Amino acid sequence: MRQRPRQHRLDGAAARFINDQLGSGRAAFPLSALVQETGLSVIAAKNQLLRLGEQVTRVTRVHQFFLIVAPEHRAIGAPPPAWWLDDYFEWLGHPYYLGLQSAAETYGFAPQALQVTQVVTDTPRREIQVGRIRVRFFVKGAVTRTPTQPLGKAFAPLRVSTPAATAFDLIRYAARLGGIERAVETLAPLIALVRLPDLKAVLKAEAEVATAQRLGYLLENEGQTELANAVQEWLPARLDVVPLSLSQPGSATGDLVQRWRIRRNARIPGT
Numbered sequence: 001m002r003q004r005p006r007q008h009r010l011d012g013a014a015a016r017f018i019n020d021q022l023g024s025g026r027a028a029f030p031l032s033a034l035v036q037e038t039g040l041s042v043i044a045a046k047n048q049l050l051r052l053g054e055q056v057t058r059v060t061r062v063h064q065f066f067l068i069v070a071p072e073h074r075a076i077g078a079p080p081p082a083w084w085l086d087d088y089f090e091w092l093g094h095p096y097y098l099g100l101q102s103a104a105e106t107y108g109f110a111p112q113a114l115q116v117t118q119v120v121t122d123t124p125r126r127e128i129q130v131g132r133i134r135v136r137f138f139v140k141g142a143v144t145r146t147p148t149q150p151l152g153k154a155f156a157p158l159r160v161s162t163p164a165a166t167a168f169d170l171i172r173y174a175a176r177l178g179g180i181e182r183a184v185e186t187l188a189p190l191i192a193l194v195r196l197p198d199l200k201a202v203l204k205a206e207a208e209v210a211t212a213q214r215l216g217y218l219l220e221n222e223g224q225t226e227l228a229n230a231v232q233e234w235l236p237a238r239l240d241v242v243p244l245s246l247s248q249p250g251s252a253t254g255d256l257v258q259r260w261r262i263r264r265n266a267r268i269p270g271t
Contacts, residue, residue, distance in 0.1 A: 013038035014048035018056065018068050025156065028084035030091050031064035059084075059130055065091055067130065077131015081117040085135075086157040089121070096121040097148045097159040099138065100173060101186050103166040106151055109189040120146070120161070120169065138173055145205040147198065163193035164202045171218065172211045175247040184218060184268045191224055199227055203234045210242045217244065217260040221268070232259070244268075 017034050021027070034045050049056050049066065054074055059065045065088060073079050082098070089096040097103075099120040104110055116127075116134040122143045128135040140146065147165045151158040161169060167187055174183035203212055216231030241256065245266035254265035 010038065010040055010044065012048075013040055014045060015052060015055075018052070022068055022070065026087065027068050027070075027079040027156065028059070028087045029066055029068070031066065034066075057130055059088060060126075060128060069131075076133060078133040080155075081119075081133060081135055082151065082154060082158050083156050085117075085119065086159065094121055094123060095144045097143070097146065097161050098151070099146075099161045099166060099169050100177065101170075103161045104170070104186045104190050106160055107163060107166075107190060107193055109186060109193075138169075138176065142206070147201055147205060162198055162202070163190055164195065164198035165205075166190060167194055167199075168202050168206055168208075168211060168215060171215045172206075172208065174245070179247045180214075180245040180266050181268050187218060188222055191219065191222055191227070194224075194227060196226060196230055199230055200234070203231065209235060209239070213239060213242055213260045213262055214244060217257055217262045218268075220259075 014034060017029075017038055021029055031042065031045060031049075034040065034049075035042055038045070040048065054077075055069055056066050057069055057078060059067055067078050067084055069078060085096065085098065097120055098106065098117070100118040101110060101114055102116075102118040105114060116136045118136055118138060120138045120140050120143055122139065122141060124139050125137040127137065146169075147162045148159045149162055151160045167190055170177070170183040170187050170190075171180070174180045177183050177186075206212075212231055212235055216228050216235070219231060220228035239261040241261045241263055243254070243263045243265045254263045256263055
């Protein structure tokens with residue numbers, strides 16, 4: 001039997017590769033994987049992808065990493081971030097986890113529909129916008145110490161901060177979430193999922209005294225006495241006075257809550 005010419009074998013190689021990726025439960029790939037798997041040159045691979053039009057899109061202008069846009073996602077221009085974030089960060093070679101309000105949403109607690117996916121990683125990154133999908137990044141140097149868990153029943157692997165770690169991060173990054181009041185809107189219902197051993201593990205891993213002071217005060221305010229006591233036991237004996245909100249003017253004003261050494265410069269429900 002005569003073997004097909006090499007060029008004929010390469011025709012449509014990118015389309016076949018993408019179908020195979022979808023069949024194996026993947027919604028993203030780096031250009032290097034396409035080149036290695038098909039034998040296409042880099043230029044030929046790019047040209048074939050270009051001819052596929054809206055079936056594929058690049059995650060950023062500078063990264064040769066592509067998303068597969070299935071017909072059901074054409075209207076938004078990209079697959080859900082939960083389908084490709086793990087592959088993307090594996091390709092980048094950096095740690096990450098889905099966090100903050102996005103993590104709380106996976107646990108069923110989001111005060112309103114989120115317009116952006118929030119991801120914590122170890123280096124500053126520009127916000128990604130692909131189609132109608134937006135991904136915003138938050139930087140944490142000790143990101144690998146933060147307790148995470150896999151998202152259950154997910155299309156693809158995804159690391160998500162535990163409820164206790166999510167609660168801590170909501171206070172840590174409150175200023176970037178619209179203020180302490182907005183953070184508490186998500187924190188209050190999420191607290192029901194925070195377990196005492198997990199909270200102790202987070203306090204040890206994060207080792208941020210000022211954030212722990214604010215969290216302890218808010219836990220007490222929500223009637224979570226056992227969790228609040230655990231925070232107080234972890235805190236050092238001598239505490240600096242810190243403002244409850246870092247985004248409010250007048251951080252040196254407001255009532256002083258002696259137990260937590262918190263300057264109550266913002267009003268939240270129950271205070």
